[in-house]
Structures are given as C-alpha cells and as structure tokens.
Amino acid sequence: MVNNQLELEVKSFLEGQSDFANLPSSEITRLSQVIRKKKIRQGQWIFDQEDEFEYVFLMKEGHVKLFSMNLEGDMTSVSYIVPQMVFPLRGILQGRKYCYNAVAMCTSEVYILPIKEMRKIIVHHYAFTMAFMRRMEHRLHRSEKLLEKTTCSSAAQRVRQVLDYLNEDYAQTHGTVKKVPFKIFLKDLAVLSATTSETAGSVIKAMKEEKKVLYNNKIISFI
Known part of the structure; x- marks a missing residue:
C-alpha cells in the first residue's frame, strides 16, 4: 500500500512538470516505480x-544549496535549488562525477532518479528532451542574468x-516585505x-541603515 501511494505521488509530480509530462503514460508509470523519495x-x-x-x-519541498570548491578549499560558485527544480544539471548527459556539493538548507524532500534512467529518457523521448532543454535554457538565462549583475567594477x-x-528570483511576499x-x-x-x-x-549594514533590507538570522528581507 505504501509503495502504491508513493507511485501515485511520484506520477502526479512528474505529470505536473513541463518536460516529464511529455513522456508516454507507460514511461511515467515505469519511472514512478524506480524513483525513491527521501527526507x-x-x-x-x-x-x-x-x-x-x-x-x-527532483526537488519536492525545501531548499538546497549547490556550491563548488577549488583545490585550496575556497568556495568558487554557489546557487540555490527551489521546489520543482531538477539538479544537478551540469554533467547530466555524460558526466561521471558531480561538479558540486549539495547540502539541504532546511528540512527538505527530494525524489531520486538513477542517472542511467534519466539518460535513457533523454535519448529515447524527443518531446521530453526538447522540453528538458527549455528547462536548461531557463536556468542558463538565470545564470547569465546573475553574471550581468556582477560586471560592475565597484565591489559594493x-x-x-x-x-x-x-x-x-527568490524573494516571496510576506505582508509589506519580500x-x-x-x-x-x-x-x-x-x-x-x-x-x-x-x-x-x-553593504548589508548600509542598506539596513537606508531601510532597504533587513538581515536577521541570515534571512534577507527587502523593505
């Protein structure tokens, strides 16, 4: 009974994704039998x-931080995963090792799909692949948007x-603040x-004095 409930839950999640929804129902059913859920x-x-x-x-609930480190142990990149996202994307076609570390930022739930199954549907289902490429293109656009914001010579x-x-990209409205x-x-x-x-x-201190942001317990609020 528990397995049946999980399969139905996974099927519902996949059918709600713009890319996985392009798969035949038989393939969604098959994937729902190999996907695990983990808290x-x-x-x-x-x-x-x-x-x-x-x-x-596949991110069901919560938030995850992806980050990479250089040989000296310094963090060189960071990004954030929110519900409905698939991660990691880098290396998903033929990578042999993860390019990032991933850590849960709060109690989270993910669906876990073996990479061999992911690569199989990318190869064999054209409509899925095209839709998945649009997902990747959207993530690339977000990365480019961030890059554009970090070209100024002034660090502040x-x-x-x-x-x-x-x-x-991430803030949610709560009353009069985001x-x-x-x-x-x-x-x-x-x-x-x-x-x-x-x-x-x-900069955070200056923006707090300008009454533009709040920064409490590492949470940023925009006034």
Whole structure:
C-alpha cells in the first residue's frame, strides 16, 4: 500500500512538470516505480563534489544549496535549488562525477532518479528532451542574468546588484516585505558578488541603515 501511494505521488509530480509530462503514460508509470523519495535534514549533505554521478534529484519541498570548491578549499560558485527544480544539471548527459556539493538548507524532500534512467529518457523521448532543454535554457538565462549583475567594477555595487537578483528570483511576499525563504550567508553573498565577506557585510549594514533590507538570522528581507 505504501509503495502504491508513493507511485501515485511520484506520477502526479512528474505529470505536473513541463518536460516529464511529455513522456508516454507507460514511461511515467515505469519511472514512478524506480524513483525513491527521501527526507533530508537541515545541514545534511546530499552529495559531494567528485562523488560518482549516480542520481539526479527532483526537488519536492525545501531548499538546497549547490556550491563548488577549488583545490585550496575556497568556495568558487554557489546557487540555490527551489521546489520543482531538477539538479544537478551540469554533467547530466555524460558526466561521471558531480561538479558540486549539495547540502539541504532546511528540512527538505527530494525524489531520486538513477542517472542511467534519466539518460535513457533523454535519448529515447524527443518531446521530453526538447522540453528538458527549455528547462536548461531557463536556468542558463538565470545564470547569465546573475553574471550581468556582477560586471560592475565597484565591489559594493556588485553586492547591491546581486541582492536585486535574489529579490527578483527568490524573494516571496510576506505582508509589506519580500523575503528570501532560505538563509544567505555573507560568505555566499560574497562569492556571488565576487568580493569579500567584509564588503558584503558592509553593504548589508548600509542598506539596513537606508531601510532597504533587513538581515536577521541570515534571512534577507527587502523593505
């Protein structure tokens, strides 16, 4: 009974996705039988950079941070996964190892699909593949939009522009403010802005004094 309920839940989720919905019903049924669901605690790692690329994840609830590190252990990139997203996308066609670390930012739920199954449907189902490419194109557009906001020579201005990006892409309305629904650490804001944590912190302090943002318990709210 539990397995049947999970299969129905997974089928409903897949049918609600613009790309998976293009699969034949028989294929959706088959996938619902191989997909697992997992609840992940806040702070729990989902996979490590350089782990074998064995699974792709579909975000059901919660938020996940993806980030990469260089050989010196410094964080070089960071991005955020919200419900309905598929991750990771980089390497999904033929990558052998994950290019990122993934950690849950709150109690989250994901569906886990073996990468061999994902690659199989990409190869054999044209309509799905075209729709999945549109998903990837949308993510690329978001990445380009962030890149455009970090070309300014002023580090402080880059931080402000990245905050604008976070407001546009992630913030949700709560009464009279818009709030990013997950924690943004100063070191993450610094990486996104290609600057230092000290500069990111000073910009946040200035914007608080300008009554443009609130920053409590690592949660950013836009006034």
